[in-house]
Amino acid sequence: MHGPDVAWYLVLAGMLFVTGALGVLVRRSPLIILLSVEIMLNGANLALIAFARHYGHEDGQVFAIAVMAIAASEVVVGLGLIVAMGRRDIELDVDKLRTLRG
Amino acid sequence: MTASAWICLALPLASTAAITAAGNRISRRGAGYLSTATTFGSFAAAIAAFVRMLGETAHERAHATTSWTWLSAGPYHFGLTLLTDQLSVMMMLIVTGVGGLIIAYSIGYMDGEDEERRYFAYMSLFVFSMLLLVQSGTLLLLLAGWGMVGLSSYLLIGFHQDRPSAVAAAKKAFVMNAFGDATLVLALFLLVQHTGRLDYAGVFATSPRGGTVANLIALGLLGGAVAKSAQIPLHTWLPDAMEGPTPVSALIHAATMVTAGVYLIARTHVLFENAWFVEDLAAALGAATLLMAGLIALVQVDIKRVIAYSTMSQIGYMFVGAAAGAYPSGMFHLMTHAFFKALLFLAAGIAIHALSGEQDIRKMRGLGRTMPHTRTVFLIGCLALVGIPPFAGFFSKDSIIAATLSRGAFGDVLFACCIAGALLTGVYTFRLFFTVFTKEGDAQPHLHGKREGPFSMVAVVTVLAGLSVVGGFLQFGPVWTPLTTWLSPVAQPFAQASSWQEAAASAAAVAAGALGIWVAYAAYVKGTIRVPKALPLLERKFYWDVFYDLAFYNVADFVARRLRTVFELPLIVGSIGEIRAGFTFGAGEASRAQNGLVRSYALALAAGVAVLAVVFLTTR
Amino acid sequence: MANFIVWVVWCGAAFSCIASALAVISFRNPFFSALSLIGNLASLAVLYLLLGGEFVAAGQVLVYGGAVMVMFLFVIAYLGDRTDQAPWAGGPSWQAVGTVLAAGAILAEVLVALALTTGGHLSHEAHIGRSFGSPASVGRLFLTDHLLAFEVTSIVLLVAAVGGVVLGSHARALEDDARP
Numbered sequence: 001m002h003g004p005d006v007a008w009y010l011v012l013a014g015m016l017f018v019t020g021a022l023g024v025l026v027r028r029s030p031l032i033i034l035l036s037v038e039i040m041l042n043g044a045n046l047a048l049i050a051f052a053r054h055y056g057h058e059d060g061q062v063f064a065i066a067v068m069a070i071a072a073s074e075v076v077v078g079l080g081l082i083v084a085m086g087r088r089d090i091e092l093d094v095d096k097l098r099t100l101r102g
Numbered sequence: 103m104t105a106s107a108w109i110c111l112a113l114p115l116a117s118t119a120a121i122t123a124a125g126n127r128i129s130r131r132g133a134g135y136l137s138t139a140t141t142f143g144s145f146a147a148a149i150a151a152f153v154r155m156l157g158e159t160a161h162e163r164a165h166a167t168t169s170w171t172w173l174s175a176g177p178y179h180f181g182l183t184l185l186t187d188q189l190s191v192m193m194m195l196i197v198t199g200v201g202g203l204i205i206a207y208s209i210g211y212m213d214g215e216d217e218e219r220r221y222f223a224y225m226s227l228f229v230f231s232m233l234l235l236v237q238s239g240t241l242l243l244l245l246a247g248w249g250m251v252g253l254s255s256y257l258l259i260g261f262h263q264d265r266p267s268a269v270a271a272a273k274k275a276f277v278m279n280a281f282g283d284a285t286l287v288l289a290l291f292l293l294v295q296h297t298g299r300l301d302y303a304g305v306f307a308t309s310p311r312g313g314t315v316a317n318l319i320a321l322g323l324l325g326g327a328v329a330k331s332a333q334i335p336l337h338t339w340l341p342d343a344m345e346g347p348t349p350v351s352a353l354i355h356a357a358t359m360v361t362a363g364v365y366l367i368a369r370t371h372v373l374f375e376n377a378w379f380v381e382d383l384a385a386a387l388g389a390a391t392l393l394m395a396g397l398i399a400l401v402q403v404d405i406k407r408v409i410a411y412s413t414m415s416q417i418g419y420m421f422v423g424a425a426a427g428a429y430p431s432g433m434f435h436l437m438t439h440a441f442f443k444a445l446l447f448l449a450a451g452i453a454i455h456a457l458s459g460e461q462d463i464r465k466m467r468g469l470g471r472t473m474p475h476t477r478t479v480f481l482i483g484c485l486a487l488v489g490i491p492p493f494a495g496f497f498s499k500d501s502i503i504a505a506t507l508s509r510g511a512f513g514d515v516l517f518a519c520c521i522a523g524a525l526l527t528g529v530y531t532f533r534l535f536f537t538v539f540t541k542e543g544d545a546q547p548h549l550h551g552k553r554e555g556p557f558s559m560v561a562v563v564t565v566l567a568g569l570s571v572v573g574g575f576l577q578f579g580p581v582w583t584p585l586t587t588w589l590s591p592v593a594q595p596f597a598q599a600s601s602w603q604e605a606a607a608s609a610a611a612v613a614a615g616a617l618g619i620w621v622a623y624a625a626y627v628k629g630t631i632r633v634p635k636a637l638p639l640l641e642r643k644f645y646w647d648v649f650y651d652l653a654f655y656n657v658a659d660f661v662a663r664r665l666r667t668v669f670e671l672p673l674i675v676g677s678i679g680e681i682r683a684g685f686t687f688g689a690g691e692a693s694r695a696q697n698g699l700v701r702s703y704a705l706a707l708a709a710g711v712a713v714l715a716v717v718f719l720t721t722r
Numbered sequence: 723m724a725n726f727i728v729w730v731v732w733c734g735a736a737f738s739c740i741a742s743a744l745a746v747i748s749f750r751n752p753f754f755s756a757l758s759l760i761g762n763l764a765s766l767a768v769l770y771l772l773l774g775g776e777f778v779a780a781g782q783v784l785v786y787g788g789a790v791m792v793m794f795l796f797v798i799a800y801l802g803d804r805t806d807q808a809p810w811a812g813g814p815s816w817q818a819v820g821t822v823l824a825a826g827a828i829l830a831e832v833l834v835a836l837a838l839t840t841g842g843h844l845s846h847e848a849h850i851g852r853s854f855g856s857p858a859s860v861g862r863l864f865l866t867d868h869l870l871a872f873e874v875t876s877i878v879l880l881v882a883a884v885g886g887v888v889l890g891s892h893a894r895a896l897e898d899d900a901r902p
Contacts, residue, residue, distance in 0.1 A: 003728035014832035023747030056848030073882030080889030101698030712827040
């Protein structure tokens with residue numbers, strides 16, 4: 001069963017990654033930023049799995065599963081932070097969170 | 103022998119160190135006793151060295167001892183070398199003997215002073231420095247002692263730190279001495295360049311004879327001597343130095359430090375003999391100084407300043423003697439002058455002390471009645487100063503004047519100056535005596551019971567009076583010359599007066615001195631000669647201070663101000679300010695990157711990743 | 723024929739992938755963004771299946787879609803209406819320009835990297851067997867070659883769980899701590 005070459009998947013993964021990066025850089029709500037980070041991670045996953053298919057080893061898939069687990073942990077912590085911020089009525093706008101201004 | 107030389111040198115230094123280290127733990131009196139004891143200890147060591155030397159033949163008497171090679175660079179070796187020979191032993195005895203007496207006197211004079219310990223520490227430091235100067239075996243060590251006596255002089259003139267006039271006088275003395283030090287150092291540079299060594303024996307053997315270099319070397323040495331001994335043109339610091347306590351004036355500015363210039367000429371006479379022009383110049387300066395100082399002393403109203411100008415004048419005599427070639431005569435006068443000048447200062451100090459600091463002679467009238475003992479010793483000092491036989495000054499001064507007669511036409515000019523100077527000496531000295539120690543007057547001294555002053559003070563002036571009486575008998579004309587014989591191996595005089603010259607000189611000098619006394623008597627006691635109003639020329643001290651102010655101070659001040667406004671403020675201070683402003687501006691601009699926006703930071707990250715990717719792509 | 727179907731599926735999945743990603747970053751309502759992400763995950767799962775990663779695809783749907791996104795939706799619901807402002811609003815103006823440039827640069831570099839470094843290699847796929855991507859083979863790799871990664875990942879999950887509990891613990895206790 002042929003399909004597109006691995007290269008196509010890789011291009012797609014790159015576009016996903018860039019889209020996620022764009023989301024991180026442009027959006028101001030921490031929630032959306034977190035979602036964009038997920039998109040970036042997914043893009044990386046896609047690339048990994050594509051290469052695993054190309055070389056015939058499942059190591060790439062193992063790596064992708066690990067990435068998924070890590071992504072889940074990171075989302076837990078990130079959402080915990082957002083919930084804590086929401087509870088204190090801190091405005092969820094990264095442009096307003098400027099205490100580190102030097 | 104060498105041990106006693108080292109002990110003599112080390113004791114005053116130990117005293118200074120001990121007094122300084124002890125601080126408040128030693129009593130004020132205790133500091134005085136310690137200082138006196140160590141100085142007399144040095145005197146004992148000097149006596150020991152002298153006695154040992156008596157037992158040796160003339161050729162054996164030079165003992166050089168090196169303890170430590172200080173500087174060793176290529177062919178140059180300079181060490182801590184002491185030379186104990188006839189000339190240095192003579193100076194050691196004078197310095198420690200008279201110095202010990204004066205420091206003992208200070209115990210009474212400075213009693214009750216707040217900073218007494220500091221005073222005695224400085225006095226011991228001075229004694230050490232002077233000993234270093236006279237005992238050194240190399241010109242380099244002499245320079246070290248030279249500088250240190252200048253330092254001690256500065257510290258002691260400015261002893262009363264809360265008096266602006268004292269501080270200013272100390273600075274003036276130091277700066278003028280520094281000028282002399284500079285010329286001395288230049289002379290040493292030339293010597294090293296041309297002979298490669300600075301020890302006396304080597305230098306005297308190998309230094310150039312005649313020619314420009316020899317003249318320059320002698321000129322440099324003369325510059326140092328002139329500054330230290332307050333001769334024209336570097337003399338203006340000495341009258342101002344009277345701001346220091348009276349014992350300081352006695353020790354440093356009469357008996358010892360100011361005579362260092364004469365010692366230098368006597369010690370390095372070989373270098374001066376290699377440069378006839380400079381030696382004659384020294385004699386001329388001495389003669390000019392003795393006349394000028396004598397004239398100025400006629401109008402001074404401060405008792406210490408009269409004696410200071412008298413010192414200047416007498417050192418002029420010593421310069422004339424030394425530069426005319428009669429080195430032993432110059433040194434002899436140095437010794438007797440130490441006795442009677444210290445006596446005069448210390449006796450004046452008793453009077454000043456009794457009158458609670460009054461120094462204006464117009465307000466000191468009448469002490470003859472209330473302080474007879476002081477009057478007597480002061481009279482002895484005055485007679486010795488004027489050169490009336492049998493007091494000490496007669497013998498020493500006359501040998502100098504006689505030596506000038508044996509030096510041809512130039513010597514005759516010097517002779518005339520010396521005789522005129524003797525006349526002036528008589529006038530100003532007895533002007534002082536007749537003004538202060540009269541029988542009737544208003545001064546009210548407060549006495550210490552029966553004695554006229556503290557015991558230490560009175561005892562010391564009595565001793566010095568005794569020395570002024572008998573000190574002259576050490577040498578008399580061509581008849582009896584133990585001193586010349588003693589010093590000849592080191593400083594061979596080349597001006598020997600014949601007997602008739604000696605007689606003529608003595609007669610003329612005594613006659614001039616007696617005439618001066620008579621003039622003073624007539625003017626100030628009998629009133630038969632009207633005292634003219636003081637000439638502005640004399641009152642302004644021949645305008646030397648005014649001249650120096652205009653030539654040096656005003657110029658320097660103007661240049662400094664100009665440099666500040668034109669150069670320093672805009673360029674240096676401004677540039678530092680601009681550098682600071684630049685840094686502040688740069689940091690401010692750079693800190694704009696820290697705007698606290700997470701998205702900006704994320705953008706920076708992304709941009710960095712992009713750049714890194716390019717790098718990885720191109721470099722593989 | 724089979725090839726054609728594969729291509730069609732691939733195009734559809736790829737298109738929906740890109741579209742949902744763009745939707746995530748464009749919607750103003752975070753709820754819609756989260757839903758778009760779920761769509762993105764689903765498309766990716768399809769792509770994984772095309773690449774022979776069955777276990778990974780299942781995991782993607784179950785873990786990502788079933789756990790992570792549900793958590794997202796819970797939090798969004800908890801926080802209430804937080805409609806964000808327009809995406810490109812706010813911040814210094816140079817930031818917008820810089821963002822586009824950076825993103826474009828990265829994309830360009832990825833493409834260039836692909837073109838330059840791989841040459842013709844990417845056309846030769848390896849031959850795979852039937853058990854490629856099955857749970858058994860993936861699990862074997864986890865427990866033999868990549869055991870350390872496995873263990874470390876489990877610890878990270880533990881840490882995250884603890885962190886989540888701490889961060890989300892009772893509001894009052896935290897506010898007590900926060901008061902000076």
